[in-house]
Amino acid sequence: MGIDRVNWGIVATGNISTSFTKDLALLEDAQVTAVASRSLENANRFGDTFGIEHRYDDYSRLIESGTVDVIYVGTPHPQHYGIARAALQAGIAVLCEKPVTLTAKQARDLVDVAHANNTLFAEAMWMRTNPVVQAMFADLAKGVIGEPMEALADFGFYKPELPARLLDPALGGGSLMDGGIYPMTFVHMALGRPDEVKAVGSLNSDGIDLNVAMAWRYDSGAIAAMTCGLRSQNPWTASVSGPDGHLLLPHRFHHPDHYVRSTGAGTERIEVPTHGLGYHYEAAEVMRALRDGLVECPALPHAATIEILELLDETRRQIGVRYPGDDEDLGG
């Protein structure tokens, strides 16, 4: 593609956009040239903080501006689909926060639009690009624990005051879509797509899931158990085990600073150097894929994004979580 510096546009100025933009500064070949917010005031505040030249009070104006090669989408989940679709149709590459859409049907559509426009599209599942997580999975692939037969992962925290979007059905609220996607991704990476899925959840009076437990079964005989929630301070760990031992990612397993290998040779704490908040790793992968002229970033594969959304669809069906406008799409 012949890009020296990649020009990024940031869509939305909330928490995760702030963290992501901080980390982009760690990549010398990345430059943030534009930011868009629903309000010019917020676009200007964000633009001043990060020294961004172009500021827009409308996401679509950024997409139409011709000032960026790729956008990063940091809105609540329900807004991802429309913004990503418009950008891909305009030939602007997209790195979009997780979950990339509310349903698998929408994600499949985005992948189709990406191919039709020969434009890169990736889900910002940053855990996949974390060096510690990658080192742990490289160990798994080497067979240090034998054939993986069980995986356990949980993503639960409690805060007396939760961000409003987590409790709002119109903003795709609930623990599953926000946090549950991480244990599901870990287990999917460890064991693949399950052959049977069971889920239970407790919902509040608005139909928002406050905690969820999931069990997956594989025809190979493997099984997995996952939880997510907004009600308890969980260990927040993930592990995979086989006949010869287990590999464990510690607290906040989706961006750990080490992992534990426990085999017949003993238990070792394995340090892997990381820096920054951890979002520049996914950005670097996206920039590499852009330079290679790819539609799909190898580190953030489309098939996994879609399969996990299919599993989220099925889990929501079982626990009875619905979002405005997704009844039709939830058909899978």
Ligand SMILES: NC(=O)c1ccc[n+]([C@@H]2O[C@H](COP(=O)([O-])OP(=O)(O)OC[C@H]3O[C@@H](n4cnc5c(N)ncnc54)[C@H](OP(=O)(O)O)[C@@H]3O)[C@@H](O)[C@H]2O)c1
């Ligand atoms: N990868 C990670 O580690 C991570 C961590 C947290 C969240 N996330 C994901 O990132 C997304 C955003 O989460 P966040 O925690 O950054 O949320 P947030 O702090 O509430 O920010 C979301 C931003 O989206 C924009 N927005 C557009 N439509 C909105 C609406 N109807 N209501 C509220 N805001 C709206 C707003 O920006 P403007 O006012 O500037 O338009 C707002 O600041 C979610 O999809 C979440 O799953 C990822």
